[in-house]
Amino acid sequence: MSDWTETYRPTTLSEVRGNNKARDNLEQWAKTWDDHRDAVIVHGSPGVGKTSAAHALASDMGWPVMELNASDSRGADVIERVAGEAAKSGTLTGGEAGRRLVILDEADNFHGNADYGGSAEVTRVVKDANQPIVLVANEFYDMSQSLRNACETIEFRDVSKRSIVPVLRDICRREGIEFEEDALEKIAADTSGDLRSAVNDLQAVAEDTDRLTVDDVVTSQRDTTEGIFDFLDTVIKEEDAEGALRASYDVDENPDEMLNWIEDNVPKDYRGAELADAYEFLANADRWLGRVRATQNYSYWRYATDNMTAGVASSRREPKGGWTRYGPPSYWSKLGRTKGTRKTRDAIAERIAEREGTSVGTARREILPFLSAMTHHCTNRDLTVRMAAVYDLDENEVSFVTGSGKDTNKVQSIVEDAEERRAEAVVEHSGSAFFEADDSSGGTDTDDADAATGSADSSADADGQETLATAGGGDEATDSESEPADSSADPDDAESDDDQSGLSDFL
Numbered sequence: 041m042s043d044w045t046e047t048y049r050p051t052t053l054s055e056v057r058g059n060n061k062a063r064d065n066l067e068q069w070a071k072t073w074d075d076h077r078d079a080v081i082v083h084g085s086p087g088v089g090k091t092s093a094a095h096a097l098a099s100d101m102g103w104p105v106m107e108l109n110a111s112d113s114r115g116a117d118v119i120e121r122v123a124g125e126a127a128k129s130g131t132l133t134g135g136e137a138g139r140r141l142v143i144l145d146e147a148d149n150f151h152g153n154a155d156y157g158g159s160a161e162v163t164r165v166v167k168d169a170n171q172p173i174v175l176v177a178n179e180f181y182d183m184s185q186s187l188r189n190a191c192e193t194i195e196f197r198d199v200s201k202r203s204i205v206p207v208l209r210d211i212c213r214r215e216g217i218e219f220e221e222d223a224l225e226k227i228a229a230d231t232s233g234d235l236r237s238a239v240n241d242l243q244a245v246a247e248d249t250d251r252l253t254v255d256d257v258v259t260s261q262r263d264t265t266e267g268i269f270d271f272l273d274t275v276i277k278e279e280d281a282e283g284a285l286r287a288s289y290d291v292d293e294n295p296d297e298m299l300n301w302i303e304d305n306v307p308k309d310y311r312g313a314e315l316a317d318a319y320e321f322l323a324n325a326d327r328w329l330g331r332v333r334a335t336q337n338y339s340y341w342r343y344a345t346d347n348m349t350a351g352v353a354s355s356r357r358e359p360k361g362g363w364t365r366y367g368p369p370s371y372w373s374k375l376g377r378t379k380g381t382r383k384t385r386d387a388i389a390e391r392i393a394e395r396e397g398t399s400v401g402t403a404r405r406e407i408l409p410f411l412s413a414m415t416h417h418c419t420n421r422d423l424t425v426r427m428a429a430v431y432d433l434d435e436n437e438v439s440f441v442t443g444s445g446k447d448t449n450k451v452q453s454i455v456e457d458a459e460e461r462r463a464e465a466v467v468e469h470s471g472s473a474f475f476e477a478d479d480s481s482g483g484t485d486t487d488d489a490d491a492a493t494g495s496a497d498s499s500a501d502a503d504g505q506e507t508l509a510t511a512g513g514g515d516e517a518t519d520s521e522s523e524p525a526d527s528s529a530d531p532d533d534a535e536s537d538d539d540q541s542g543l544s545d546f547l
Contacts, residue, residue, distance in 0.1 A: 044243045045236050048211055050096045056089050057207055058199030058235065065194050066093055070101050070172065073139075079166035079173035081147070081188065083180040084196030085267065087236035091145055093196070094174045098141040103172070107143040140171055147175035148182040159184040166190055181368050198233025201225065207235065208242050212252065219252040226257045268293060268301055269366050275302060275353055276309050277360035284353035288345055295344045299325055300369035302348055308364050314357040321351025384440050391431050408441070415442045418450050428458035429465075 050056045056063045062082075069080050082090045098105045147162070163186050166173055175191065177183055208224045227245075231238040245256050274287040291298065299322065306318050328344035331337070389404040396407065415424040418438075428438050435455050439446035 044211060044215075045239050048207075048214075048239065050089070050092050051099055053093065053096045053100050056093045056096055058203035059084075059089060059093070059196045062194050062196045063093060066097055067100070069192055069194070070097055073172045076192075077169070078192050079169060079175060079190070080192040080194060081175045081177060081180070081183070082194050082196060083148075083177040085198050085233065086178055087231075087234035088196045088199055089235060090176045090196050091143070094141070094143045094176060097174075098143075101139070101141070103139045103141040105141050105143060107145060109145045142169075142171055142173045143176065144173065145176045146178070148177035148179045159187055163187045163190050199235045200233070201228040204228035204231070204233075204235055204238045208238060211239065211242060212246070215246070216250075217246050217252055218250060220254055222254040223252045223257050226254055230257075272301060272305050272366050273364075275349055276306055276356075277364075279353055281350035281354045284349040285346060288349045295325070295341050295348070296329055297369075299329065299344070299348050300371050301366075302352060304369045304371070305364075305366045306352060308366065309360050310355065314355045317355035318352045321347045321355065324351070381440070384436060388431065388433065388437050388441065395431060412441050412443070417444050418442050418454060421454065425454050425457045425461065428454055429461040432462070433458070 053063050053067055062084075066080070066082065069078075082094060084090055095105060095107075144162070162175075163184065166175070166187070167190050175183075175187075180188070180193070180195075205221075205224050205228050208227060209219070209221075212219045212224070224242075227238055227241050231241060241257075242252075246252055249256055268291060271287055271291045275284040279287060288298065293301065303319075303322050306322075307315060310318050325344040325347035328340045328347065332340045332344070385404065385408070386400070389400050389408060392398075392403040392407050392411075393400045396403065398407070411427060414420060415427060418424045424438070424442060427433070427441070431437075433441070433455070435446040435451050438444070438451050438454055442451070444451050
């Protein structure tokens with residue numbers, strides 16, 4: 041027996057059930073694509089007809105389809121294929137007006153570096169595309185903000201029971217299956233808005249019978265995951281303490297994320313004393329989560345969950361009605377806005393940590409603020425130049441540490457001077473490593489020692505082991521060039537010139 045979900049997949053948009061407004065918006069997007077040339081994100085729960093609607097749209101528009109799945113082939117290969125199809129225009133294989141529809145299914149499975157820059161690269165592709173692109177996603181907020189902002193968005197909602205039943209009724213008639221109306225209604229009720237699952241369940245129970253009765257429908261209540269917005273309604277408005285706690289068992293969010301959602305949205309419905317009580321419980325939850333992070337004892341999660349769900353629900357003083365526009369935590373948008381700054385900070389901290397032999401955390405928490413205070417707005421210019429030279433900082437990194445604008449002449453000149461100091465240090469420490477010994481001079485043991493010292497210094501420089509003392513030692517370098525080498529110099533003095541003192545030179 042063939043798969044009924046494929047056999048009875050809608051072939052035109054008019055056959056898509058339960059999301060009339062979303063269907064009409066998708067059709068309008070396609071018909072006006074030449075005017076806006078934006079990609080569109082079609083998002084909603086699994087099984088509500090998102091991908092089927094995209095294929096039906098292509099059929100209505102007369103566009104050939106190129107479908108890719110982000111989960112099956114994640115990374116550079118799928119992005120290159122999307123980019124290749126999206127860049128084509130007016131091809132022989134194109135449909136009306138040379139158009140083809142690129143469908144990227146499960147587009148919410150792209151996550152930054154894990155996919156070799158997948159999210160950022162897909163964002164670039166959809167901005168530059170010459171063909172219409174539909175991105176299909178289950179979890180809208182799992183997609184990067186930059187990708188969401190680059191596309192139009194259309195939400196497909198869960199299909200209502202009254203929309204699922206006619207579909208099941210039509211399939212039964214086409215398959216020649218007699219049925220009781222109550223049986224179809226039970227299947228529709230048990231699938232919680234998932235039309236695809238309803239069709240699958242119908243096929244499963246109808247395989248061994250010619251007449252479908254309610255007793256044949258033995259499908260149990262599905263193990264469904266409650267959406268986060270429904271969960272917020274449950275906790276903040278509807279259930280008592282016990283009901284709110286039980287609702288948390290069906291939410292696919294860890295306690296840290298759940299806390300962020302509740303914390304940001306509870307002020308939209310609570311006021312005065314009830315809001316104060318709710319935040320007291322949320323503060324308790326945050327303390328328990330802090331203990332989890334400190335001890336790695338995840339049994340404390342249950343105490344955090346108790347406070348953020350049952351505690352918040354028990355803070356409600358009066359019934360809450362109506363519809364509230366809940367939104368994602370502002371904490372996430374703050375992380376997005378500061379991502380570049382944090383990346384710069386961590387890159388500098390890693391370089392300092394490697395240089396000074398400490399942990400990245402120590403470099404970030406203790407050394408970086410110390411450097412920032414000493415070089416604030418580049419007031420101590422020589423010190424700032426030496427810092428930039430030792431830690432190999434560019435304009436953006438010097439600007440981050442000092443607080444000065446990276447495009448200012450002051451910062452750019454500091455970076456240029458730092459590069460000159462590094463170059464001078466390389467030449468100074470190269471010694472005789474780049475020159476052959478003069479045979480006519482008659483080599484001495486001292487010359488051999490000097491050459492060996494020069495080679496060692498050159499190797500140290502090749503490894504990037506330059507010190508602040510070396511980078512800032514302009515006067516000493518001049519003296520050493522103007523005075524002849526003393527063949528009786530103490531070897532310990534040569535070793536002290538290569539002392540890797542690092543940050544201690546600031547002290």
